[in-house]
Amino acid sequence: MLIQELKCINWRNLEKLNLSFSNHLVILQGKNAQGKTNLLEAIYFLSRGRSFRRAKDQEMITWGESYSYLGAKIDENGNYFWKEVSIQPGQKKEWKLNGHPGSGKKGIWLVGYFPNDHEIVEGPPQSRREYIDEAIGFIYSAHAALVSQYEGLLSRRNYLLREHANEDLIETYTEKLIHVGKKIIQGRLEYLRLYTPLVKEFYARLGINNQMLSLRYQPFGYHLNKEGIIHLEKGFEKVKEEEREREITIIGPHRDEIVFEKNGKEFRTFGSQGEKKSLTLSVKLAEMSVIQLIKKSKVIMVFDDVFSELDQHHQDLLLEEILNQGQVFISTTRENDEWARKRRNRVTVLNVEKGKILMGKGNE
Incomplete structure (x- = not known):
C-alpha cells in the first residue's frame, strides 16, 4: 500500500x-x-x-x-x-x-509512532488498555463497537450504584456488562496470542538480545484460567457488597492490565529510557506485522x-x-x-x- x-x-x-x-x-x-x-x-x-x-x-x-x-x-x-x-x-x-x-x-x-506513545510502556494501565483496544478496533470494527457499548453500560451501572437503585435493575446491567466484557477480554487475548511473539522478535532485533522480554494479560478482580475461561461472574459476586459501599464498578476489562516485563521485572519501573523507546518501537512494528498478517497488505x-x-x-x-x-x-x-x-x-x-x-x- x-x-x-x-x-x-x-x-x-x-x-x-x-x-x-x-x-x-x-x-x-x-x-x-x-x-x-x-x-x-x-x-x-x-x-x-x-x-x-x-x-x-x-x-x-x-x-x-x-x-x-x-x-x-x-x-x-x-x-x-x-x-x-x-x-x-x-x-x-x-x-x-x-x-x-x-x-x-x-x-x-497505517501505523504511527509519535513521542507521546511512550505512555504505552511507562504510563498507567489505562494507556495500555486503550492502545490494545484501538489496535484491535482498527482491524476489527466490531471490537471498537463492543468497547463503546461497554463504556455506555459501565457509565449507566455506576450511576445506578451511586443512586442506590433497585437490586434487580443493577443485576440486569451487571449481566449485560459481563456479556460484553467477556467478548472484549476474549478479543484482547486472541490478539495478544498473535502479537506477543512479534513484540519479542522486534525487541531482540533492535539490539536488546540479552534480556528476556515477556508480555502478559493481568485480570483485575476475577480469575482467568489457562484454558482461557473467563470467570467474570464469580468476580462480580465476590465484590458485590464492596461495590455497593464504594458506589462504583471495581472489576472488569476496564481495570485489567497488560504487563511488559524484562527478566521478570516490570518494564515501566526497571527499564531505561533507551530500553523503553526500543520497546515502544517494537510494539508499533509488531502492530504493523499483525495487520500485514491479517489483511495481507503492506502497511x-x-x-x-x-x-x-x-x-x-x-x-x-x-x-x-x-x-x-x-x-x-x-x-x-x-x-x-x-x-x-x-x-x-x-x-x-x-x-x-x-x-x-x-x-x-x-x-x-
Whole structure:
C-alpha cells in the first residue's frame, strides 16, 4: 500500500499542498514547529479518522479559515482509490471514497509512532488498555463497537450504584456488562496470542538480545484460567457488597492490565529510557506485522521524531527494520546525507519551513 498523492487545504499551519510520492521512504526535515508533525498528522487522520493528538476536528482548520480538506490517492497492489475528508466547524466530517460517501476508518492501513506513545510502556494501565483496544478496533470494527457499548453500560451501572437503585435493575446491567466484557477480554487475548511473539522478535532485533522480554494479560478482580475461561461472574459476586459501599464498578476489562516485563521485572519501573523507546518501537512494528498478517497488505508507517534518545547503533538497526517494510514517512530535525546512501538514492527528502514543503537533498 502506497500514498501516491496527498492534497492538503487549510490544514493546521500547512500551506496548500499537492504532493506526489514515488518512493517508499519519505524524509521530512526541518526545525521544530515548522509543520513536519502536522503533515504526519494529516496522513494519520486520513487513515484512522482522527488526530493522534486526540484534538478536536475544528482544531485542524487553519486559523481564520472556514474549512479544511485532505485527499490522497492510494495504490493497493495496483488498485487505486481516492480517500477524502472535509471538515467544517459545527458539522460532521464528510468522508468520501472515490467521490462517494465513505467511512473514515476504511481503506488505508497505517501505523504511527509519535513521542507521546511512550505512555504505552511507562504510563498507567489505562494507556495500555486503550492502545490494545484501538489496535484491535482498527482491524476489527466490531471490537471498537463492543468497547463503546461497554463504556455506555459501565457509565449507566455506576450511576445506578451511586443512586442506590433497585437490586434487580443493577443485576440486569451487571449481566449485560459481563456479556460484553467477556467478548472484549476474549478479543484482547486472541490478539495478544498473535502479537506477543512479534513484540519479542522486534525487541531482540533492535539490539536488546540479552534480556528476556515477556508480555502478559493481568485480570483485575476475577480469575482467568489457562484454558482461557473467563470467570467474570464469580468476580462480580465476590465484590458485590464492596461495590455497593464504594458506589462504583471495581472489576472488569476496564481495570485489567497488560504487563511488559524484562527478566521478570516490570518494564515501566526497571527499564531505561533507551530500553523503553526500543520497546515502544517494537510494539508499533509488531502492530504493523499483525495487520500485514491479517489483511495481507503492506502497511504505511509514520515516525515522528523517532531518533531522539537512540544512539547511532540503534538508529541504524531501526532503519534496517523499517526500510524492509512498506512506505515509510519519517520526520527529523537533522539534515543527514546518509539517507540517500542507505536507500541508494530511492528516497524523497522534503524540507519543511513555516508550513511550506520544498524538495530537499537526496531526491532522484
